[in-house]
Amino acid sequence: MQDSIHSDKAPEPVGAYPHAKKVGNLLFLSGVGPRKKGSKDIPGVTLDDGGNIASYNIEEQCHAVFENVKLILESSGSRWENLVDITVFLTNMKKDFPVFNRIYASYFKENQPCRTTVEVNALPTPIAIELKCIATVD
Template sequence: MNFESENAPEPVGAYPHAKKVGNLLFLSGVGPREKGTPNIPGVEFNTFGEIFSYDIELQCHSVFKNVKMILEDAGSSWDRIVDVTVFLTNMKNDFAKFNEIYAEYFKDNQPCRTTVEVNALPTPIAVELKVIATID
């Protein structure tokens, strides 16, 4: 069963926010975008529309907020996350800060995790999460 959250940012393609299969909830990739706007927390563009700078800390907090919204809207919760795949566009510069923030959010629940560096993500973001959680 597909699920669309009314509170999370709209998907940027033809996919649902989440899909329930048995007692598992699979979230599509979740980035830091804000619902209803093109805003991406912490991203600044130059006059050519290219990323001039970004704040990985602001993006991380926004991603975690978006994941939490989708989980709760679908009937699951943060403590039911069992697996996380992290996509970073700059592992060298952002991995340590990401790990620090991740540890704050996952101090009580430590799901399995894989982190990979990617060349780019579909929108001008620096981090995206793919999450699997349990659900009744």
């Protein structure tokens, strides 16, 4: 049995997919970025006239993406401590990984899920980070 979950607190998906799917006691989150609900604004991002990234603050984006993950987990009947696996997509590994890694460590002092971090050429919206998460549901 699969249950699709749409959070009323997290930013709207940018395509035809749910925020998460529950299968048994596992919760699979769709890719989560740092956008704010009800807005196309992205914390820490300045766009040029063409809609391209002119500058960005990876620290602000990290905090925003972690908050969005937390909102989806809570809407799905799970919680931050139930995260078991995280895939991180960064658009600039060399520049952003040290900052991301420091912030990540501050969020995962007790529970430390498995993690994979990869660099990608681009993400679907003008963001520098996206997370793909798996958690358990109590």
